Amino acid sequence: MKIAFLVGAFPSISETFILNQITHIIDEQHTIDIYASRPQNLTTVHPDVETYQLLDCTQYYPPMPTNYLLRSLKALLLVLKGCLTDPVLIFRSLNVWRYGKQALSFRLLYAVIPFLKQRPTYDVVHCHFGHLGILGSQLRDIGAVQGKLCTTFHAWDITEYLTEAGVDAYRQLFSKGERFLPISHYWQNRLIELGCPAHKITVHHMGIDCDQFLWIARQIQGDEPVQITTVARLVEKKGVEYGIRAIAQLKNCASPVKYSIVGDGPLRDSIEQLITELDVGSMVELVGWKSQDEVIEILNQTHLLLAPSVTGQKGDQEGIPVALMEAMAMGLPVVSTHYSGIPELVEHDVSGFLLPERDPDAIAEKLIYLIEHSERWVKMGQSGRAYVQSHFNINQLTQQLIRIYN
The missing domain is CATH 3.40.50.2000 (Glycogen Phosphorylase B;)
Known part of the structure; x- marks a missing residue:
């Protein structure tokens, strides 16, 4: 199988559970690509990152400034440059009426950049953390990537994140995603409370070797x-x-x-x-x-x-x-x-x-x-x-x- 992983900062020394999952899937002779934010520190990484040459199959989103004015100016440059490669994807990512804050904040625009040269097709697009499930769903919706959408929920994404994003933040994701993987039965129950269809949920623990x-x-x-x-x-x-x-x-x-x-x-x-x-x-x-x-x-x-x-x-x-x-x-x-x-x-x-x-x-x-x-x-x-x-x-x-x- 060919699998895409959408993750946060990668590699991250505090999220070795994601690294372990990726390396063991590679051990089973599957092909993976990683889409991630660039970490602040690449000098201290887990040895498996080098052993499996994971940076060679990792594509990074452009760093997004926290200051909205700077982010907007950089977004303008990304639009001008991106239109030379795939103007359709660029303008779809800016559809505020369809994608709301994700488009208005330019998050979807920044995320689409690695997909401009080709629109890859995967067997599975596996997103770690719910907010990246939203991003993966929207990237698939605009045609940037294709594949069954699978989202792992950990804990932060169904606790603190929802205090800011609102309890309905995952409504569209629950409708469009194929499979949801809470890491415990405790969080399975929370997903059901939030409106996730029970038949789409499979509890899947993170593990160790x-x-x-x-x-x-x-x-x-x-x-x-x-x-x-x-x-x-x-x-x-x-x-x-x-x-x-x-x-x-x-x-x-x-x-x-x-x-x-x-x-x-x-x-x-x-x-x-x-x-x-x-x-x-x-x-x-x-x-x-x-x-x-x-x-x-x-x-x-x-x-x-x-x-x-x-x-x-x-x-x-x-x-x-x-x-x-x-x-x-x-x-x-x-x-x-x-x-x-x-x-x-x-x-x-x-x-x-x-x-x-x-x-x-x-x-x-x-x-x-x-x-x-x-x-x-x-x-x-x-x-x-x-x-x-x-x-x-x-x-x-x-x-x-x-x-x-x-």
Whole structure:
């Protein structure tokens, strides 16, 4: 099959789940093209981007200025140049009466540029995130691209995005798209509430390659500290603040505790300030961004994985965090939040514990319990590994996705 992927910034170090899906489809001998926004940083990329030569099959939309005047001036140049190649597509992309804000904001114009030299036909046009499903539907409608339209919904696109775009934002997409793939049953129900026909929906998890993650029996060696780790971007929905507040309650724990936060992001300064305010600098370490191999090495030395996810002030939620899948595949007991699709991955009191949002007291209580009952770690780790292998194995999920495409 020939498959087009419409994605956001690519490659993105925070969206390895999309990269994994693409590379495993290539492994099945299918041909792919990627249409994306150019990332701000191309110096730090996943090794698979080079291994699979993905930049060679990626076409980028022209960067779109945030300032509307500059965007309009650049749009004028794009129109003048584009009319020399395919004036029909150019003027269709500017049809405000049909495409509304997408045309008025010039988003559709900027998106059509990679399709001007040829109007490609694919077996499937797979859009990641709902707003790109809208874009894919409109690109197909104006004749820029052909193929069955498949849209994966993650979480942001049916939470925070809709607070700005409105609950009817996907009405046309639901009507015209062939298949919709929420990453959890939780989000399937939300799509149905929004008006998506149930017969067009197939729950399709994002997954990991379990073979890349070695299972290790977690045990305390001698008088070493209990190592707790969070792997997350430093953004609100990751709930790192509540992890730190919980760790602060473990100062007088019978066993010494170390807490490592692997990741970076816009909240780094405020998190550093919180560490100082709570006087937990000796317990908490901000490790910063690390490559996947480095993360695996850190998790090899970890006893417990903490993922205290929360709903952001604008409604944004997690999907099912890949960091949780990877940790469970490596045999780590996990402590996370009972919300979104996480309960579809973590079995409470079996592979870990699921707690209310924004509750550092509850987090601290369960961490203390796990520290005092380390004899449960191995069995919890076995349960987690088995569940990830059965339900979130990228090899099985790739076969399922190909069946969906067909």
